[in-house]
Amino acid sequence: MKLYDHPMSANCLKPRLLLAQLGTPYERVTVDIFDRDRHGQLARNPTKLVPVLETDDGAFIPESGAIMLYLAEGTPFLPPPGVARARVHQWLFFEQNQLEPGLAVARFMKLMGLDDHAPEVYKNRLQQGQRALNAIAHGLSDGRPFLAGEDYTVADMQVYAYSHTAADVDLEHEPVVADWLARVEATPGFVNDLEPIPPRGAGT
Numbered sequence: 001m002k003l004y005d006h007p008m009s010a011n012c013l014k015p016r017l018l019l020a021q022l023g024t025p026y027e028r029v030t031v032d033i034f035d036r037d038r039h040g041q042l043a044r045n046p047t048k049l050v051p052v053l054e055t056d057d058g059a060f061i062p063e064s065g066a067i068m069l070y071l072a073e074g075t076p077f078l079p080p081p082g083v084a085r086a087r088v089h090q091w092l093f094f095e096q097n098q099l100e101p102g103l104a105v106a107r108f109m110k111l112m113g114l115d116d117h118a119p120e121v122y123k124n125r126l127q128q129g130q131r132a133l134n135a136i137a138h139g140l141s142d143g144r145p146f147l148a149g150e151d152y153t154v155a156d157m158q159v160y161a162y163s164h165t166a167a168d169v170d171l172e173h174e175p176v177v178a179d180w181l182a183r184v185e186a187t188p189g190f191v192n193d194l195e196p197i198p199p200r201g202a203g204t
């Protein structure tokens, strides 16, 4: 299978991490996400965003959450249907609805030097990011080791991707979140190959 990808994208880190921990071979196709035409590579993704997974059968699956659920089916990283799986879905939806629109946007704005151009937008996204980090801390406050309960799942991978970048926008983790991040990083086969966004004015 192929993963249409960008090395600086934390949305793409999610499937890269899962594929690494599954030991699944795949071809990585870097897409120039700064090229609006995307060289036609993402013609079958309505949003023209990465990541997109192309299966061995030639199906195209966009959206990191959909890719994670597809790849994790039948593996220890996704519980069977029922409450445990609903908890995984809960964190996947949370990530897309609360964490990513706040922290990822604030981080991108800051690293691209856009925070000074639209300070009100930046402040709003930063506050949203902080609220999401608080929610993660609250979710972990009952002492569970991982977001969906006792087991490490795709929910942890999905939420890890942007929450671990909080320092890029000078946000701090509560100890319960820092401990969870460390537990995620200690799982077998963990990789974090997210490349930094170059400082403002350095290209891209």
Ligand SMILES: N[C@@H](CCC(=O)N[C@@H](CS)C(=O)NCC(=O)O)C(=O)O
Pocket: 006, 009, 010, 011, 012, 033, 034, 048, 049, 050, 051, 062, 063, 064, 065, 096
């Ligand atoms: N909801 C999507 C978001 C994907 C997304 O925002 N991808 C970014 C890279 S992190 C992208 O392709 N950006 C290019 C653009 O905005 O034109 C997901 O989770 O996969």
